[in-house]
Amino acid sequence: MYDDSRPERPAPPTRPERPHRTAAVIPAAGRGVRLGPGAPKALRALGGTPMLIHAVRAMARSRAVSLVVVVAPSDGAAEVKNLLDEHALPDRTDILVVPGGDTRQESVRAGLDALPEDVTSVLIHDAARPLVPVDTVDAVVEAVREGAPAVVPALPLADTVKEVEPAGRPGAPEPVVATPERSRLRAVQTPQGFDRATLVRAHETIAVNGEGATDDAGMVEKLGVTVMVVPGHEEAFKVTRPLDLVLAEAVLARRRATDVY
Template sequence: MTVEDIPASASPGGPAGRTAAVIPAAGRGIRLGPGAPKALRALNGTPMLIHAVRAMAASRYVALVVVVAPSDGAGEVKAMLDAYEHALPERTEFLVVPGGDTRQESVKLGLDVLPDDVRVVLVHDAARPLVPVDTVDSVIEAVRGGAPAVVPALPLADTVKQVEPRTDGTPEPVVATPERALLRAVQTPQGFDRAVLTHAHETVPAAGEGATDCAGMVERLGKPVVVVPGHEEAFKVTRPLDLVLAEAVLARRRANDGF
């Protein structure tokens, strides 16, 4: 089945129109050390960003992927996408735009170039290159079913402590222990009704709690955000050890299904 085969509204109450994914990839990724921006680092010989783009384009719903590149690197990212065109689905369109100084600004720049017929928007971290297509589809289907905002998430394996921060290097006192059963670790792609996400970016301040998380911005509007099951392989590649784990996941995929 192709995107053209899917009805404009998959479920009663869901938004009609196409689905697009916005991938903000303008960050430098300093926790991975010096060198190229994190999204451009190689993973199994292929830039991490290409893996992330392919993960979004693998969904039968996604008709357009917008990559928001570093402001001084849009040409490089466009050339990269062209070089890996053979590895990306022909039915999906791709677009590269220069990013801003913050994640919120970069996402807004991606939203600004979406065609009018896009009604469902995914926002995906370039640093989550291995999210399975089933997770992507679950997020989209929940939005098409009528949810204003959807996030994939996993239950926490560790007990979490709330502390009183210290800046002087002294031990931080624990002030609370949240009930772990009520907490979730949020992943991406996050999915949105486009009108809701656009309104959030137009009204929520660019600083403060929620400013770096699109779902948090929607929460601040008073709109409901729902959770669908995430996946262990949708982890964020932030530190060098994460690269090792990502390589292991890709090796297992190659052995099992030739991916």
């Protein structure tokens, strides 16, 4: 009997998986006018230390983050570099300072352009969220490494939200046009995590006019990419107004009293 069987070809060698490396980009080029006159918001003191330093430490506490890129005001990169050199930061994390642009979107893009080629995932974190716990940072990193192209930490809303027709002048009554279902809404925080290639593609293809994009996950959504949500934390709030700074001081004092910080 004729045997046309042939020996099986050996399977082609598998390409080794590219190792994960995560970097965090902190845009800190804004002025933060809602906190009032004075230094830029990122440089305002919290517990005697600039908020930016707290934010850098928050990212560096995660063992998954090997590089933190701080995007400074275009005319203040040297000042920010000196400020970082004056404060103790984890030795295992590299710190890089680059000048930013006129909008947050331009500053984030400057941070992305400064990343080494081996960085595979990126965290974008607000300098004005100085007290985000490391567990939240790690949860975002883990979700990206498990395959989600974009991840945001978020909290359910405590208040009912109304959609209104904006008034033509400040303080004028505004008619309600809709009441969204609160159970489906989330208040998004940072750090927001991304597959690097996905975020770069969003910045290259999504043009935003005026002040630019204030939410990188929103840019990724416009690509048709699904953004995943992981639990946020109540202490990852944004310090925007004077009352927020009072609350942040109280949280920091409690952490120091209980040796959590």
